[in-house]
Amino acid sequence: MAALAFPLVAGSARRGAGASRALRRLCVAAVLPVVALLVLGLAAGFEVIDAGPLGTPLLIGGALLLALLARLLYARGTGAAFPVPGERVALGVTVAILALCAYWAVGNYAQQKGRADAEQLSHNLQVRPAVMLDTAQRLALDWPGVRETPLPEEGAGTHFRYRYEGLRLLAQSDNRMFLIPRRWIWATGNVLVLPIDSGVRVAFHAG
Structure with missing residues (x-):
């Protein structure tokens, strides 16, 4: 002015x-x-x-x-x-x-x-997409609200062994996803940086 x-x-x-x-x-x-x-x-x-x-x-x-x-x-x-x-x-x-x-x-x-x-x-994590993640190796995510389920061996060509539920997509940049637990807290919460390649299988769903 x-x-x-x-x-x-x-x-x-x-x-x-x-x-x-x-x-x-x-x-x-x-x-x-x-x-x-x-x-x-x-x-x-x-x-x-x-x-x-x-x-x-x-x-x-x-x-x-x-x-x-x-x-x-x-x-x-x-x-x-x-x-x-x-x-x-x-x-x-x-x-x-x-x-x-x-x-x-x-x-x-x-x-x-x-x-x-x-x-x-x-306080509004419901606005982020829910993620079901299948991996070939165990991630050992001891996070609140995240559930790990071993997958059955359906055949010799199937290499996904673990399924993780209770994750949400925070952001995606290039070939990386940033995943957070469903009960994420901004002050002390963790973020999983996951490369998008043949070693993971991702499904998005509401909820």
Whole structure:
């Protein structure tokens, strides 16, 4: 919103000396919230206060972005050159920290979103397909809700020996399936990564 309002505010500053002075005072007054945001961001980073996983990058990045916009408006209101030679390094460091805060916030949000999705999935496992898995070798899955049944030898050409029920399909990527037990818990649950080849036989069903 501040970036979109920049042309309007800068244009009003050129209409008269009074508007230009008011704009300069506004830019100077922006120093107080910048300092407050930086202090809160550092406090959140050192865990002095609890600002959540997004608090530190948003507070620090917001403070630097506000300072940068205030400096741009001040230069536009006074007609001074920007950046002056002494500000080029500071401007480069500010932009680099802003980019770092953006990646930091996105990474923390992705981690938080994935954890929330896993917790929600653990309470709604019925939405995932149920899996009946036949294997040639015993997997020894001592998981709650998973039942292992030895298969009879029907003929010399049959190499499937064990059947596992009580599994659900979590995801599939390339030639691998990610299976979870029916009573999976997101905090301590296990995931079986199974290659899709001639050594397994999979049947999906509802339930």
